[in-house]
Amino acid sequence: MAAFDKPDNTGKDHEERFLKAFEEYGDALFRHAFLRISDRDRAIDVVHDTFAKVWSYVRAGHEVKNFRPFLYKVLNNLIIDEYRKAKEASLDALFEVDGVDEGSFQELQQDSVESLIANLDGRQALELVSELPDVYREVLILRFVDELGPKEMTELIEESENVISVRLHRGLKLLRSLIEEREADARARRKSHTRT
Amino acid sequence: MHERGGRATHEHKAMSDFNEQLKKKSDAIKLRVTERRELRERIVAYMEYHPLPENLKTSATKRAAGSVQSAVVSEPFFTYRFGGRYLKSAAVLGMLLFVVGVPTLAERSLPGDVLYPMKVLVNEEVRSSLAFSPYAKVEWEATRLERRLSEARLLAQEGKLTEDVEREVAEAVKQHSDSAQETILALRETDSDGAALAEIAFASVLEAQADIMTLGEEQAKLADASSEVVSSTVLASAVREAHADALSAQRERPATPERLFALIERDTTYAQELLDAIEDGATEREAQNIARRLADISRKVSRAQELQSSLASLEEGIVEPAPVNAEATSSTEADALTATLAVEAAPSRDSVSAEVISILRVALTDTRKLISFMTDIEVRHTVDVEQLIPITLTDEERVAEVNSALERARGLRGEVEARVVPDEVATKVEFGLGELELAIARSTAALDANALTDAESAAAEAEALALDVRALVGESPLESVSETSTTTPATSTPTTTEPNSGVEGDATTTTNTTTTPVM
Numbered sequence: 001m002a003a004f005d006k007p008d009n010t011g012k013d014h015e016e017r018f019l020k021a022f023e024e025y026g027d028a029l030f031r032h033a034f035l036r037i038s039d040r041d042r043a044i045d046v047v048h049d050t051f052a053k054v055w056s057y058v059r060a061g062h063e064v065k066n067f068r069p070f071l072y073k074v075l076n077n078l079i080i081d082e083y084r085k086a087k088e089a090s091l092d093a094l095f096e097v098d099g100v101d102e103g104s105f106q107e108l109q110q111d112s113v114e115s116l117i118a119n120l121d122g123r124q125a126l127e128l129v130s131e132l133p134d135v136y137r138e139v140l141i142l143r144f145v146d147e148l149g150p151k152e153m154t155e156l157i158e159e160s161e162n163v164i165s166v167r168l169h170r171g172l173k174l175l176r177s178l179i180e181e182r183e184a185d186a187r188a189r190r191k192s193h194t195r196t
Numbered sequence: 197m198h199e200r201g202g203r204a205t206h207e208h209k210a211m212s213d214f215n216e217q218l219k220k221k222s223d224a225i226k227l228r229v230t231e232r233r234e235l236r237e238r239i240v241a242y243m244e245y246h247p248l249p250e251n252l253k254t255s256a257t258k259r260a261a262g263s264v265q266s267a268v269v270s271e272p273f274f275t276y277r278f279g280g281r282y283l284k285s286a287a288v289l290g291m292l293l294f295v296v297g298v299p300t301l302a303e304r305s306l307p308g309d310v311l312y313p314m315k316v317l318v319n320e321e322v323r324s325s326l327a328f329s330p331y332a333k334v335e336w337e338a339t340r341l342e343r344r345l346s347e348a349r350l351l352a353q354e355g356k357l358t359e360d361v362e363r364e365v366a367e368a369v370k371q372h373s374d375s376a377q378e379t380i381l382a383l384r385e386t387d388s389d390g391a392a393l394a395e396i397a398f399a400s401v402l403e404a405q406a407d408i409m410t411l412g413e414e415q416a417k418l419a420d421a422s423s424e425v426v427s428s429t430v431l432a433s434a435v436r437e438a439h440a441d442a443l444s445a446q447r448e449r450p451a452t453p454e455r456l457f458a459l460i461e462r463d464t465t466y467a468q469e470l471l472d473a474i475e476d477g478a479t480e481r482e483a484q485n486i487a488r489r490l491a492d493i494s495r496k497v498s499r500a501q502e503l504q505s506s507l508a509s510l511e512e513g514i515v516e517p518a519p520v521n522a523e524a525t526s527s528t529e530a531d532a533l534t535a536t537l538a539v540e541a542a543p544s545r546d547s548v549s550a551e552v553i554s555i556l557r558v559a560l561t562d563t564r565k566l567i568s569f570m571t572d573i574e575v576r577h578t579v580d581v582e583q584l585i586p587i588t589l590t591d592e593e594r595v596a597e598v599n600s601a602l603e604r605a606r607g608l609r610g611e612v613e614a615r616v617v618p619d620e621v622a623t624k625v626e627f628g629l630g631e632l633e634l635a636i637a638r639s640t641a642a643l644d645a646n647a648l649t650d651a652e653s654a655a656a657e658a659e660a661l662a663l664d665v666r667a668l669v670g671e672s673p674l675e676s677v678s679e680t681s682t683t684t685p686a687t688s689t690p691t692t693t694e695p696n697s698g699v700e701g702d703a704t705t706t707t708n709t710t711t712t713p714v715m
Contacts, residue, residue: 013253014248014252015243015248018243019236019239019240022236022239026227026232026235026236027226027227027232030225030226030227031222031225031226034225035222035225044227044231044235047235048235048238048239048242051239051242052239052242055239055242055243055246056246058248058252059246059247059248059249059252061249061251061252117214117215118214120214121214121217122213122214122215122216122217122218122219122220122221123217123218123220123221125214125217125218126218126221126222127221144214144215144218144219145218145219145222
């Protein structure tokens, strides 16, 4: 009974490992779900369903070496399902077929992610992320909140690195313009106040 | 111009700013304590109802069958000292936290850690062994039982608790209780230790609920109330019956403490998190009261831990009489138990073990009461935490209490000595004062010897004697002649109503306020 230091030790039984995964990743999964869905209760339900699904998988005899990527994958799929069910605003539908073409690669060459983030307010970005279509939310949250690496993201979303990169770019640009818009509004309001 | 490098570092900084800001804000998003607990329960329930097929059941049952003990003994279990330092800062911190306010609390990432160093000591594996069936099944039954009661309270509050509904709830209580007992019985076959643990856990839930109901009834009667309290006998007696069943089902052989410690650790951590997170419905006073009781509980637990580790040295053949001076706990069982332990004799392994268990039982029940108090708003409305869980005084507080009792006794004695003692009570007074001296001396000696319970009883005796003697002397006039201890059987002109009939007419004394001239 000496295996206390190894985290994903198969010596421990399935139930323990599974519940441990809940302890470890529960909050992070909820955070992700909430940032995507914006409804607290539904987010909790989605997280519950995620764990339920993964448990069924374990029951079926599949060995899960590392719970984290698996949980995220299931969660992400469930969230996408939620969106499909909800049939969100046309804006989403518009961006759904967000193709990546020649022009897109040009975008990549022009600005790096770093330069897009420069001078961008992280706090406001998070606040406004809910106004973005889900395709962008997905990559932005996975990248900046869950801090997934490029390879992890490709495995999760099942798109190429380039596609993901393009989405990140577009998402950030959108965020930037949303923030600027907001600040412009704020300035305008202040001006009108001082006038009166 | 080092544009490239400059821009790179600038961007790098900007990026980390962005990341930081974003992270900071996103870190604040997480499950609330109650949400987390509920979600976990849902998941465990799901696992319960969709259990693993036989071929996948690796070790839960296999390991449980008798080998938990050996597994745990091989690990150095109590390597951490739960010092008083932590406790004091925990208590203070607990109070400060509430005063500071909610937003600050919400931003702390691990509510339990700073205030609950106890978390560190529990063996991970033992802790997680609690997570699963059939032990969890018993807990689940307990949870559902609590929920039904909680619902009943809510209905009663709204005046909607009809007889029918009440009977239904009582029936549900019985069902859950029976189901739990069945599971425990079955568990005895494979894991008798786990069964004992489950029994204790279940009994503590029932005891907490029974006390809550009793207290609710009492307070309702005092308030001359209303249908606001579940004062019905049907429900209350269902709970009490279930509790009685649970108690009688307990075996003589007590559970081994390790898992009980883990259970308490888990529950107290939850209680602490709840306390941290109470945003509404708790006044400052309530929060302090709750924090105080949590501190009491953790003191009990560390006391149990001390005893437990003293057990280890007993086992090694070092017959060190563990300082098992009769510690006061709030359970009568513990009192009876400690009464039988002679302070001089080295306590036997079994008795120490038994004391550990009984302290932990009390701690567990108190914790459940606290949790109930914090999570069930109806409980908060109907009972007072101060009465639900009486305070356990710390040693320092007890010493202080003893000293003030002695002070009062001495004060009273002083008053007696300053007065003239009426004849007919002279002998009694003398006798009383003598006894008083003895009691004070006993108490002081006991204090020096750190025998707190003895000191307390002696001090109580002293105070009682002092009051009696003081009452005997009554409104007897004050002596102006300062004599040390002897009382003069003097006649004097009374200033107020005269109880003294024996007038000898020998000496005359001047009194402070004379209304009638001396004869």
